[in-house]
Amino acid sequence: MGTFVLEATGLVKSFGQTHALAGVDLAVRTGEAVAIMGASGSGKTTLLHCLAGIIRPDAGQVTFRSGAGGVDVTGLGERERSRLRREAFGFVFQAGLLIPELTASENVALALMLNGMPRPRAEEYARGWLAALGLAGMEDRRIGQLSGGQAQRVAIARAQVTGASVVFADEPTGALDSATSAEVMSALLHSTVGQGRTLVLVTHDAQVAERCGRIVDVRDGRIVGERAGAGAAPAAGPAAGPAAGPSAGPSAGPEVAA
Amino acid sequence: MIARVAWLLARPGRAGAAALALPVTAFAIVTTLLLGVLGGAQSFWTWTDDIGITYQALAVIALVLLVVPLLSLGGAAARLSARRRDDRLATLRLLGATPAAVGTLAVLEAAVLALAGALVGVVGYFALVPALGLIVFRGEPLGAAGVLLGWEALVAVPVGVVLLAVVSAVVGLRRVVISPLGVRTKDEAPRMHWLRFAIGAAVVALGFLLMSALQVAGSMLVVFAFLAAAFGGSLAVLNLVGPWVLRLVASGQAKRAKTPARLIAARLVLESPKAAWRQVSGVAMTSFMAVFAGTGVAVLGAIGASPDAEMADLVVDLRTGIIITVVGSFLMVACSVGVNQAAGVLDRADLYRSLGMLGMPVETMDAARRRAVLSPLRITAIGSAVIAAVVMLPITGIALIVDPLSLLVIAAVLAAGIGVVWLGLVATRPVLERAAVA
Numbered sequence: 001m002g003t004f005v006l007e008a009t010g011l012v013k014s015f016g017q018t019h020a021l022a023g024v025d026l027a028v029r030t031g032e033a034v035a036i037m038g039a040s041g042s043g044k045t046t047l048l049h050c051l052a053g054i055i056r057p058d059a060g061q062v063t064f065r066s067g068a069g070g071v072d073v074t075g076l077g078e079r080e081r082s083r084l085r086r087e088a089f090g091f092v093f094q095a096g097l098l099i100p101e102l103t104a105s106e107n108v109a110l111a112l113m114l115n116g117m118p119r120p121r122a123e124e125y126a127r128g129w130l131a132a133l134g135l136a137g138m139e140d141r142r143i144g145q146l147s148g149g150q151a152q153r154v155a156i157a158r159a160q161v162t163g164a165s166v167v168f169a170d171e172p173t174g175a176l177d178s179a180t181s182a183e184v185m186s187a188l189l190h191s192t193v194g195q196g197r198t199l200v201l202v203t204h205d206a207q208v209a210e211r212c213g214r215i216v217d218v219r220d221g222r223i224v225g226e227r228a229g230a231g232a233a234p235a236a237g238p239a240a241g242p243a244a245g246p247s248a249g250p251s252a253g254p255e256v257a258a
Numbered sequence: 259m260i261a262r263v264a265w266l267l268a269r270p271g272r273a274g275a276a277a278l279a280l281p282v283t284a285f286a287i288v289t290t291l292l293l294g295v296l297g298g299a300q301s302f303w304t305w306t307d308d309i310g311i312t313y314q315a316l317a318v319i320a321l322v323l324l325v326v327p328l329l330s331l332g333g334a335a336a337r338l339s340a341r342r343r344d345d346r347l348a349t350l351r352l353l354g355a356t357p358a359a360v361g362t363l364a365v366l367e368a369a370v371l372a373l374a375g376a377l378v379g380v381v382g383y384f385a386l387v388p389a390l391g392l393i394v395f396r397g398e399p400l401g402a403a404g405v406l407l408g409w410e411a412l413v414a415v416p417v418g419v420v421l422l423a424v425v426s427a428v429v430g431l432r433r434v435v436i437s438p439l440g441v442r443t444k445d446e447a448p449r450m451h452w453l454r455f456a457i458g459a460a461v462v463a464l465g466f467l468l469m470s471a472l473q474v475a476g477s478m479l480v481v482f483a484f485l486a487a488a489f490g491g492s493l494a495v496l497n498l499v500g501p502w503v504l505r506l507v508a509s510g511q512a513k514r515a516k517t518p519a520r521l522i523a524a525r526l527v528l529e530s531p532k533a534a535w536r537q538v539s540g541v542a543m544t545s546f547m548a549v550f551a552g553t554g555v556a557v558l559g560a561i562g563a564s565p566d567a568e569m570a571d572l573v574v575d576l577r578t579g580i581i582i583t584v585v586g587s588f589l590m591v592a593c594s595v596g597v598n599q600a601a602g603v604l605d606r607a608d609l610y611r612s613l614g615m616l617g618m619p620v621e622t623m624d625a626a627r628r629r630a631v632l633s634p635l636r637i638t639a640i641g642s643a644v645i646a647a648v649v650m651l652p653i654t655g656i657a658l659i660v661d662p663l664s665l666l667v668i669a670a671v672l673a674a675g676i677g678v679v680w681l682g683l684v685a686t687r688p689v690l691e692r693a694a695v696a
Contacts, residue, residue, distance in 0.1 A: 049615075052615070054615050079619075082614075082617045082618075082619060083617060084617070085615065085616060085617035086616065086617025086618070087617070089617075091612070091615055091616050093612055093615075095608070097608060097609055097612035097613075099522060099525070099609065099613075100529075100609075101522070101525040101526055101528070101529040102521070102522065102525050106521060106525070110518050110521070110522075111616070113517065113518045113521070114518055114616075114617065114618055114622070118516070119515065119516055119521070158616075
């Protein structure tokens with residue numbers, strides 16, 4: 001385990017009279033899977049949003065470290081944080097929240113196109129990731145034509161296709177039955193920590209949390225406990241997942257997907 | 259049971275007051291415009307001389323022109339009030355509420371909102387009466403007393419608006435009742451047939467023939483009947499062919515799109531070409547009318563030096579009528595774009611918020627949404643102007659259509675129409691910003 005990729009100190013956040021976060025310190029190592037667990041209203045989603053630079057805490061600091069050095073996420077303006085989320089982070093939400101009018105591969109390619117990659121290449125990467133996640137042959141389906149589990153795997157592909165170093169997942173299995181939930185968790189873990197990337201996951205489901213390397217319990221806006229999860233080193237991830245972001249250059253070459 | 263559930267559903271959700279205010283505002287505007295037009299036109303029926311009949315015929319044409327977009331705005335508002343609850347109603351269905359209970363709820367809510375809007379609209383009409391009275395026809399103002407409607411109309415119009423809302427709600431929600439899962443997962447892939455195009459072409463050809471025959475028609479009544487048939491037929495064609503053409507163009511755009519905004523915009527249109535068409539069909543109507551009006555003004559210019567005072571009055575009044583009709587139809591287009599856009603953003607608030615979290619700039623979301631309206635709008639405005647020109651060709655002759663004056667009027671009307679829609683889009687951007695950031 002290497003350095004801390006995310007480091008939060010003294011996070012405080014209130015919404016009106018509600019104290020969502022009351023002084024949270026949390027450090028996340030590169031390549032680690034951390035589950036933030038708690039009941040609804042415990043502040044776990046607010047913590048995730050602060051870590052990911054979606055909202056700014058009232059007090060405290062979040063530092064993100066990448067190859068290019070450390071960035072004080074809390075000190076960045078709206079535009080810079082938006083750009084950071086686009087380029088360095090990936091997101092998976094409970095309901096998938098994919099654009100229903102787009103096809104599976106377009107939804108994934110969109111993440112790359114937002115960073116300026118030309119569409120043909122973006123779609124090629126997208127197809128590679130979808131195939132690696134077991135969705136070969138479904139690239140041209142619209143989201144409504146996919147099952148909940150399949151849609152969630154599209155969301156995982158979207159979160160990973162840019163080569164995001166940290167993936168944030170907010171109840172990624174919340175809308176799925178337990179069998180599908182296990183499958184989606186496997187896909188999520190394989191495509192993140194299995195590739196040496198970091199996963200920060202929010203859940204209220206103990207079974208889901210157990211699969212991560214570390215579990216952090218949150219109650220009333222504070223971290224009240226921390227333990228190791230059963231999540232051992234995951235097996236080999238998506239076999240030949242195109243593990244490249246826009247900066248990686250066209251190493252794979254424009255091979256046409258069959 | 260229904261009353262209690264209705265109350266639960268009526269509480270403002272996250273969409274808040276805006277979701278209630280929108281349909282009410284739209285119904286209010288529909289009512290005000292409808293009453294205003296009726297009030298203005300009623301004075302024509304007090305004239306009993308020969309030329310009075312001409313005025314009445316012209317008024318009927320103007321009324322038809324205004325009533326059609328009024329109905330579609332009313333329909334849009336009703337759909338909005340129904341769609342706003344679509345999701346919750348489908349959930350209710352899944353929970354086991356009977357189709358009858360679901361239907362009753364939707365109808366109840368649409369009717370209440372429409373009634374509230376219609377009452378506001380009646381107040382709006384009374385506020386408008388003094389201004390309406392200033393409009394000059396046959397050389398003198400109509401006068402406030404002249405445009406004041408009797409109680410029959412004041413009751414009939416709001417009742418009609420409420421009925422319209424009820425019918426739209428029933429039609430719009432039939433899908434929910436039939437297939438709750440269909441609405442919840444949005445998995446229908448709409449298809450359109452080329453047959454639409456063939457029928458459309460046939461009707462335009464028929465319109466052309468009708469107008470050609472006009473030159474040999476004798477009586478004024480026959481002329482008006484032919485005009486109305488050609489006009490109504492061509493409008494029907496526009497409605498038939500419009501969605502089909504939009505789908506064709508958007509599918510090409512989706513394949514070629516290079517930026518996220520262009521891709522999303524094209525897919526938005528492809529998802530429901532009919533909905534895309536509905537948003538801009540008011541402009542189709544206006545640009546269709548612009549060609550009619552443009553050639554009309556050109557004809558008037560040609561005979562403008564008429565020594566006959568009655569004829570000179572008619573020429574001026576025709577211009578007034580055209581302007582009122584165009585302004586009214588623009589107002590309705592602006593309203594329906596605003597209603598549709600705000601509803602669309604509210605419907606997708608969760609999605610917009612998640613896209614914001616992913617780091618998609620609000621500008622990109624806004625550009626996609628704008629393009630999804632403006633691109634069909636361009637196709638529609640030009641397409642319907644061309645159809646109108648083809649139908650009008652026999653009576654005015656190509657010489658008049660290429661006459662600079664008429665071209666200028668057409669161009670001005672098209673530009674104003676597109677500008678109004680653009681304003682409608684700009685006006686709803688704050689709604690998007692709130693949804694994306696919240």
